[in-house]
Amino acid sequence: MNYFQSESECGNGKNTWTYGEYVFNLFRHYISNGVNGYMYWNSVLQDGESTWGWLQNSMISVDSKTGESTYNPEYYVMRHYAHYVQPGAHLLSYGGHASGEATAYENPDGSIVVVMSNSMNHDRDITIDVKGETYKAHLKEHSFETFIFE
Structure with missing residues (x-):
């Protein structure tokens, strides 16, 4: 039977390295305990806010005033798994x-x-x-x- 982790924790919108380490350990925990896939909720957020007004972390943040994008710590967590571990x-x-x-x-x-x-x-x-x-x-x-x- 295949298991899929479909509810990632969304954080608080601060996108800190400490929270990135926490998410890394979530990935490791779920994968080590048998999931075949991991769903990360917020790939890209503008100003760190969801469409329902909740500040959340994301892999990439976009500043609504400048259009500038920032790769956050959770992007690097995902990259270590998604880039090197092949389907x-x-x-x-x-x-x-x-x-x-x-x-x-x-x-x-x-x-x-x-x-x-x-x-x-x-x-x-x-x-x-x-x-x-x-x-x-x-x-x-x-x-x-x-x-x-x-």
């Missing part, structure tokens, strides 16, 4: 360093993608074990990272 990818069991903040996938082309975050207040050096190989990686503090192994 038809399979979730892998991942138990390496930072496994509480990571998910791993095998793409249809055989590449392995590990998407992780570092919510710590300091950089971290970690090792990633993939298909019998060990790789070293450096994670900057409060960052989202994607590693691709072919």
